[in-house]
Structure formats: C-alpha cells, structure tokens
Amino acid sequence: MAQIGTKLRSATSNNGQHQRLMHWCPGCDEVHGITIKSSLGPKWQFNGDYERPTFNPSVLLQSNHDGEKRLPAGQMRTECHYFIRDGRIEFCGDSPHKLAGQTVDLPDWPYAPSTYGGIDE
Numbered sequence: 508m509a510q511i512g513t514k515l516r517s518a519t520s521n522n523g524q525h526q527r528l529m530h531w532c533p534g535c536d537e538v539h540g541i542t543i544k545s546s547l548g549p550k551w552q553f554n555g556d557y558e559r560p561t562f563n564p565s566v567l568l569q570s571n572h573d574g575e576k577r578l579p580a581g582q583m584r585t586e587c588h589y590f591i592r593d594g595r596i597e598f599c600g601d602s603p604h605k606l607a608g609q610t611v612d613l614p615d616w617p618y619a620p621s622t623y624g625g626i627d628e
C-alpha cells in the first residue's frame with residue numbers, strides 16, 4: 508500500500524490490473540477502499556486529484572450481518588453511503604452512523620507512516 512498525498516493510500520493487485528484508493532471514513536472510523544481500476548468488476552471514476560479527490564458514482568457499503576448476527580438470505584444492511592466530491596465526504600441520509608446527512612472534509616490518513624497494519628508505506 509503506497510502513500511499518495513496526505514489523505515489517500517493506493518493498493519494494487521493482479522500485476523497492477525486492479526487498483527483501489529483507500530481513505531479514512533470518519534463516520535465508520537475505519538478504512539474504506541474505492542476501486543478505480545479493474546479488469547473485471549465495477550470501478551469508480553476518479554478525477555486524479557489526490558488532495559481534492561472526486562469519485563463517481565456514490566459509494567455504498569452493505570453487509571449481510573448486523574453485528575455478529577447474519578441477516579436472513581437476500582437481506583442487506585447499509586453500513587455507509589457517501590459521495591466524495593472535491594475533497595469532501597457527503598454522507599447520505601441512509602448511512603446508519605453519526606455523520607449521516609452531513610458533509611465533512613476528507614480527513615488526513617490518521618496513521619503515521621509504517622504503522623498501519625505493518626504494511627510498508
């Protein structure tokens with residue numbers, strides 16, 4: 508995982524055929540990844556600006572678990588739903604966390620280099 512600017516990290520796999528940009532989500536207090544290059548699945552448009560990024564379309568994270576409990580087959584629970592535009596995160600109202608409906612600056616990556624998960628920066 509490579510450092511690019513202060514807000515994003517880049518992760519590539521499959522000999523560079525698949526690329527995700529990782530950012531810190533202040534709503535979930537965890538890392539989310541957005542696929543911008545893929546030879547198989549869906550990918551998002553990225554404006555190429557690592558300090559004021561814009562991604563299209565919105566990012567929707569869902570889970571088939573509620574805590575430890577697995578939901579009935581076919582049911583999904585929204586965990587986070589947001590747009591990133593011009594370096595700001597716009598959380599949609601259906602995000603079940605504290606920042607639902609709010610727009611905040613995309614925060615700097617909160618970890619010092621070389622400390623996140625033991626992955627070399």
Ligand SMILES: [Zn+2]
Pocket residue numbers: 532533534535536539586587588
């Ligand atoms: Zn989130």
